[in-house]
Amino acid sequence: MDTILRIKDFSLSFKGKKILDNINMSVSKGEILAVVGESGSGKSMLARSVLGLNSPDVFDIKGKIFFDDRDINSLPEKELTKIRGAKIGMVFQEPLSYLNPVIKMASQLTEPLNKHKKINKRKAAQLMEDFLRKLNINDPLQYMKSYPHQLSGGMAQRGVIAMNSSCEPELIIADEPTSSIDVIVQYSIIKLIKDLARLQGTSVIFITHDLQLAAKIADRVAVISKGRIVEEGDVQEVLKNPRTNETAQLLNACIAERAQETGVKRKALLEIRDLRMHFKSGNNINRALDGVSLTVYEGETLGILGESGCGKSTLSRIITRIQRPTSGKVLFEGTDIFSIKDYSKIVQMIFQDSITSMNPQMRIEDIVAEGIDILYGKSRQERTKDVIECLKRVGLDKSIKDRFPHQLSGGQRQRVGIARALITNPKILICDEPTSYLDTVSQKHMLDLFMKLKNEINLTYIFITHNIRILGNISDRIAVMHKGRIVEIGTRDEIVFNPVHPYTKMLIDASIKDEDYFAESLFQTDDSACNSCGCKYHALCKRTAEKCRQESPALINIEGEHFVACHLF
Amino acid sequence: MLKRLASFLITMWLVVTLTFIFIRCLPGSPFNSDKMVHPQILSNLNTKYGLDKPFHEQYLRYMQNLVKGDLGISMIYKNRSVSSIIKRAFPVSLDLGIRAVLLAAFVGLLLGLISALFTNKAQDHIISAITMISVSLPGFVVGTLLQYLLCYRLSVLIYNITKVRFNIFPNTGWEGFRSTVVPTIALAAGVMGIVAKMLRSSLKDVMNQDYIVMSRAKGLNKREVVFRHALKNALLPLLSISGPLVSSIIMGSFVIENIFSIPGLGRYFVSSVQDKDYTMVLGLSVFSVFIVVLINTLTDILYAIVDPRVRIEPKDRLGA
Numbered sequence: 001m002d003t004i005l006r007i008k009d010f011s012l013s014f015k016g017k018k019i020l021d022n023i024n025m026s027v028s029k030g031e032i033l034a035v036v037g038e039s040g041s042g043k044s045m046l047a048r049s050v051l052g053l054n055s056p057d058v059f060d061i062k063g064k065i066f067f068d069d070r071d072i073n074s075l076p077e078k079e080l081t082k083i084r085g086a087k088i089g090m091v092f093q094e095p096l097s098y099l100n101p102v103i104k105m106a107s108q109l110t111e112p113l114n115k116h117k118k119i120n121k122r123k124a125a126q127l128m129e130d131f132l133r134k135l136n137i138n139d140p141l142q143y144m145k146s147y148p149h150q151l152s153g154g155m156a157q158r159g160v161i162a163m164n165s166s167c168e169p170e171l172i173i174a175d176e177p178t179s180s181i182d183v184i185v186q187y188s189i190i191k192l193i194k195d196l197a198r199l200q201g202t203s204v205i206f207i208t209h210d211l212q213l214a215a216k217i218a219d220r221v222a223v224i225s226k227g228r229i230v231e232e233g234d235v236q237e238v239l240k241n242p243r244t245n246e247t248a249q250l251l252n253a254c255i256a257e258r259a260q261e262t263g264v265k266r267k268a269l270l271e272i273r274d275l276r277m278h279f280k281s282g283n284n285i286n287r288a289l290d291g292v293s294l295t296v297y298e299g300e301t302l303g304i305l306g307e308s309g310c311g312k313s314t315l316s317r318i319i320t321r322i323q324r325p326t327s328g329k330v331l332f333e334g335t336d337i338f339s340i341k342d343y344s345k346i347v348q349m350i351f352q353d354s355i356t357s358m359n360p361q362m363r364i365e366d367i368v369a370e371g372i373d374i375l376y377g378k379s380r381q382e383r384t385k386d387v388i389e390c391l392k393r394v395g396l397d398k399s400i401k402d403r404f405p406h407q408l409s410g411g412q413r414q415r416v417g418i419a420r421a422l423i424t425n426p427k428i429l430i431c432d433e434p435t436s437y438l439d440t441v442s443q444k445h446m447l448d449l450f451m452k453l454k455n456e457i458n459l460t461y462i463f464i465t466h467n468i469r470i471l472g473n474i475s476d477r478i479a480v481m482h483k484g485r486i487v488e489i490g491t492r493d494e495i496v497f498n499p500v501h502p503y504t505k506m507l508i509d510a511s512i513k514d515e516d517y518f519a520e521s522l523f524q525t526d527d528s529a530c531n532s533c534g535c536k537y538h539a540l541c542k543r544t545a546e547k548c549r550q551e552s553p554a555l556i557n558i559e560g561e562h563f564v565a566c567h568l569f
Numbered sequence: 570m571l572k573r574l575a576s577f578l579i580t581m582w583l584v585v586t587l588t589f590i591f592i593r594c595l596p597g598s599p600f601n602s603d604k605m606v607h608p609q610i611l612s613n614l615n616t617k618y619g620l621d622k623p624f625h626e627q628y629l630r631y632m633q634n635l636v637k638g639d640l641g642i643s644m645i646y647k648n649r650s651v652s653s654i655i656k657r658a659f660p661v662s663l664d665l666g667i668r669a670v671l672l673a674a675f676v677g678l679l680l681g682l683i684s685a686l687f688t689n690k691a692q693d694h695i696i697s698a699i700t701m702i703s704v705s706l707p708g709f710v711v712g713t714l715l716q717y718l719l720c721y722r723l724s725v726l727i728y729n730i731t732k733v734r735f736n737i738f739p740n741t742g743w744e745g746f747r748s749t750v751v752p753t754i755a756l757a758a759g760v761m762g763i764v765a766k767m768l769r770s771s772l773k774d775v776m777n778q779d780y781i782v783m784s785r786a787k788g789l790n791k792r793e794v795v796f797r798h799a800l801k802n803a804l805l806p807l808l809s810i811s812g813p814l815v816s817s818i819i820m821g822s823f824v825i826e827n828i829f830s831i832p833g834l835g836r837y838f839v840s841s842v843q844d845k846d847y848t849m850v851l852g853l854s855v856f857s858v859f860i861v862v863l864i865n866t867l868t869d870i871l872y873a874i875v876d877p878r879v880r881i882e883p884k885d886r887l888g889a
Contacts, residue, residue, distance in 0.1 A: 051786055077790070085788030098783040102801050102876055111797075112787050147877040163787070 002029045004170050004203055005050065010063035012042075012049060012227075019045050021227040023063070027171065032197055032204040034218035034235065036211050036250060039410070039439040042227040043207045044093075047173045050205070051090055052080045067171070086116035089164030091193075093176040095156035099148035106144035109163045116167045131162050135192060152308055157189055161196070168200050175207045179436075190217050209439040211250045215239050223247045249441065268333075269460055270296040270319070270428060275328035277314050277484075288314040289325070290484035290536075293555075296428070301454065301461040303475030303492070305468060305507065311484040312464045316430050319462065320349045344371055348421035352433040354413040358405040364391075364416055365401035371424040390419040393456075395449060411442040418449070422457075430462045435470065447474055468507055472496050477561070480504045483536040486555065490562035500564045502541045535567065543568060577862050581855065585635065588854045589628055592847055599644035599845045618644055631851065640852035645844045651852035655834065659856075661743055662826070662833035665752060666819030673757035673764055673818070680761075681768025685803075686795065688773060696765065704762035712755040712828040716740065719751050741830040752829045756822055760814050764807060772803040801875060808872050812865035819864070820857050 005027040012020040020042045027033050037043045048054050050065055052072045065072040067083065075083075084090075089112075092098040100108060110124035119127065125144060132140035135158055148156055157177060165172060174193055178186040194217055197204045208214050214221050215235050223231040223238065225246040231238060242248045277289040288311045296302050306312045317323045319330060321343055330337045332346060340346065348371070351357040358367050368387045372378055378386065388398040394415040405413060414434060421429060431450070435443040451474060453459055463475055471478050472492065479489040480503065488501040499505045535541070538548040545567060553565045600606065600614050615621045619630065634641060640651040684696040703711070720740045727735055739748045775781065776799055784798045823835025834853075841849035873880050 048782075053782065053785060081788045081790045083788070084786055090783075090786040092779065092783060092786075094779070097779040100780045100784070100798050100802065101878060102805075103798070104877075111784075111789065115788055115793075149878050160783075 003027070004029050004068060005205075006066040007050075008064045008066070010049065010065060011061075012045060012054065013060040014058070016060075019059075019227055020049070023227075023229055025222055025229060025232065027203050027205060029170070029203055030197065030201050031220065032194070032206060032218045034206045034208060034214035034221045035224055036208055036214050036221055037224035038209055038250070038441055041224050043224050044175050046224070047090065047175045047205065047207055050171075050173060051084055051088055082116070085112040085164065085169075086167045087170050089167070089169040089172045091157070091161050091164055091172065091174040091177045093179055095153060095160045096148055096151070098160065099156060101148055103147075104144070105146050105148065105151075105159055108148075109144065109159055109166070112163060112167050128162065128166065131166060132159070135162055154189065154308075158192065161189070161192055165196050165200065165202065169202060171203045171205065172196070173205045173207070176209070177206075178213070179208070179210075193217065209250070209441075211239065211247070223250065267298040268295050269298045271329075271331040271334075272296075272315075272319075273329045273331070275315070275318065275330065276326045277311070277318065277323070278326045287484045289318075289328075292328075292481075292484070292486055294479060294486065294489070296460060296462060298427075298460055299454075299458055300476045301463055301474055303471035303478040304462065304464045304481060305466065305471055305478055305495075306481035307466055309483075310481040312481050313432060315481075316349065316432050316462070316464055319428075319430060320347055342375060344375065344426070345424050346426055347428045347430060348424060348426040350414075350417050350421050350429065350431045350434045352436055354410070354417040354437075355405060357417065358413070360405055362404075363401065364403050364405070364408075367405070368401070368416065368420045368423055371420065375424060386423060387419075390423045391416075393422060393453070394419045410438055411445065414438065414446060415449070418453075422453070425457075426459075428460045428462065430464065432464045433466070436465070436467070443470075450474060468496075480507070485536060485552075485565065486563075487537065487566070488562075488564045489555070490564075491560075494560075494562045498562075500558065500562070500569060501537075501566050502543060502568075503537050506540075535565075573866065580862065581858050584854050584858050585632070585851060586628075588851055589631065592842070592845065592850050593624070595842075595845060597845055599847060601845075618642075635855065640855065641848035643846055643849050645841070645846040645849065651848055654837065654849070655852065655856055658832060658834040658837065661831060662822055662835060663819060665743075665749065665756060665822055665826070665831065665833060666815075668749060668753040669756035669760070669818050669822075670815050672753055673761040676757070677761040677764025678768055680765040681772065682795075682800075684765065685769045685772035685776070693769075696769075700762040700765045702762075703758040704766065706758070708755065708759060708824045709828065711758045712752070712825050715751050715755050716828060743829075743831045743833075748829075752825050752831060755828070756818060756825045760818055763814065767807050767810070768803060771806045772799060775799045775803045778802070805872070805876055808868060808875060811871075812861075812868040815868070816861040816864045820860060 003026045007023050007025050010020060010023040011018065023046065025033075035043050035046065045054065049061070050067070050072065052075065054061065056073070061073055063073075067088065070079075072080070072083075099105075106125055106128075107121070109128050110121055113119045113124040113127060114121060117124075129140040129144060132143060137143050137155070137158060143151075143155070143159070151159070161174075161177070172193070177193065178189050190213070193204060193206070196202060204217075206214065206217055211221075211223075218235050220233065221231075221235045221238050222229050223244070223246060225244075230244045230246050231242070238247060239251070242251055272292060272294040275289050275292045276287070279286040279288055290311075292311070292315060294302075304312050304315065314323070318325050319337070321337060324338065332340060337343060337347075365384065365387050368390055369383050372383065372386060384401070387401055391398055391400060396412065396415050396419065400408065400412065400416070405416070408416065414437075417434070435446050438446060447470065450461065454461065461474075463471065465471060475492050477489065477491050478495040479486050480495065480501065481487070482503050488495065488499065488504045495504060496508065499508050534550055535544075535548040535553050538544045541548065547567050551567070553567050555563045555565045556569065557563050558569055598615075598620065599618075600611055612621070619627055622630075631641070640655075643649050643651055643654060646654065680696045680700065684693040687693050706714075720736070720738045723738065724734075724736050727733065727737070737747060738751045742748050772795075776795075781794060781799060784794050789797065821835075822831075822833060823838050825831070826833040826835035827839075837849060838853055840846075841853060
């Protein structure tokens, strides 16, 4: 086989600190190579080095990277611009931050064709539309007219992939392309990359922290740790017999053990009654919540599972009183939450992205103490004492209180976010995707922390996520949401091992079984389903009956605590 | 839009009312002067301008006239209405202001762009020094200095060399292009420095964004990256303060107008307060609120054109 990329004795250091240390690897034509490592292991820097994006003014570069037998490091910038985007395409982690917010998709997507193939804008736009259609984007014309902020993460990532493969590059580097995207879309993106590789004979370097994900896509895997490649070989081999500690650790983090069961006490803490939230947009009414009823019991962990746009974040915003519902009620121990004073003592929230939810100009102490500042206004010493205690509780050193948010790592910041929420001694903690920005190892530590806190201070969790693996680990009950409705709710074991609703079944299948069937079924139908009448899932469901189109199903009890909204039962 | 109109009316009402109260709190009246005036004449004058009436009655009458669009008659420039004074003087101020805004924007953006592209190189340091000076020197210093150098020393220099008496830039006045050059530079200097400094920092900020890495990964060269992807984003923070900046140039030129004896609106702002020309002060306040709100509205509209994220979107996000 022809080798298209050969990295020889490559080292990269920044101000004397080694980021990459003596890397040797090669990629053959048409091969998919996964580079797996924890965050901070240097895998992204490796990707950038291949494109020559690390300026030699800033970094100390040693060794050689041969692409098509030319050394990237010795090529002048002008030659590099002819390789980037044309011969090597790069797909990044968070599509939305890698797209220019003030330029329409059309001109961003056509840039590589325009630049490298000298195709004029209009022609390039046409080619791009055809290409997008091939990638199963329903309305490419509308898509091209959109600005990035109008797209969801998954849609944007498809566009980015289309853009970077439009010039039929010989190599695509995908740097964690699915880590900020929910499960359902994740598999469709992976399939997309796989198909492209097959179709165009492109080689792929797939960078990820998820060893199991790597196994699904790659032929070969290289495990990277602290800037060194510690293990390399056939994916299945490595997965079965990891030869080094680092690999074993990565593997363990993926298959986290399920947490211990705790008995559920039956005292209703929070009652949600027929909650509706409708947003008017032009003539359409967007029903973010369409009649949600739910009871949260004291001391339990309730998982709310759903893809992006199913209304789970709207629900959390109403429970935290950030938004008022269109109709319906939320009762805390029988009182309407909108009439409760000092509500921050009852419900606190932990956000997905801790860095943007913290004021960058405030020290950690002030961020953590803000909750009690508003409630009590304690003296300086008392305040500092409380802060230190909270930091200790979440496993942070007290010295952290004098730092600023940007000086902390992602995991530390998320812990600060928890400390900030805990300081008012809330009864209920709402966690909205609290671990989605963390790598698997830190993710596991974080989930352990949640369980530890629960046992220590009798917290009730509402855990909102798209990741069924996480819910399988920590929740007592799971509610599955789809398009503003709860389609199934039950204990964790019932939902995971005995799902009844077709939608739940599909979600579970996707997370544990083969992804191909699943990705396809999702691709073809987006929101063709009628917005208000009938079962909202009928267009995607394989067992749709006439009744499903006409009538919307109610939640019915099928066994014990297991409820489902489906006409088939 | 309706909300904007309401807030405009409230601002207007507040400004008029507060000005009305404050100007009358000042000691003296429009008719005080060094000369002894017969008390009878004074009381006749007061009657003529309605100053003998109770305070609230004067206020109500002024508001009634204001609603009809009548700003009243100046109490110092007898027999001239406030609107006619504004109508005659404002175009000159506006002319000067627009020239200064254009100059400040053009030169400021150019300097900012250069210093951002050559961060920490010689170009950057030189431009930083220039902008630092232009931001920190007050307008009357810059104005007098430029007047001395460009209008006087330059003419002397030319005379010494060519023995021809020729003023390239006239000392004072507002006739012909040559007379506008120096006051425009003097007025633009401060804002130009602010623009350059802001563009430098925001452009540097934008160049560190992820989408810039992406545009480089696409194979664009540095020029394309800057002009296609970075500049538009870097202009956003500038655009959001451009409203106050532009209105400060257009409504705040009285120092420069004074130095160069330009017959603009500026001098009336100062003299009307000194002379306690009640109607004039009020009329100018109303007018400047109007102009400031107008300019801010225009820049808000411009911002929405450049940044799609602040537009009110009828459609929700596409897809899942």
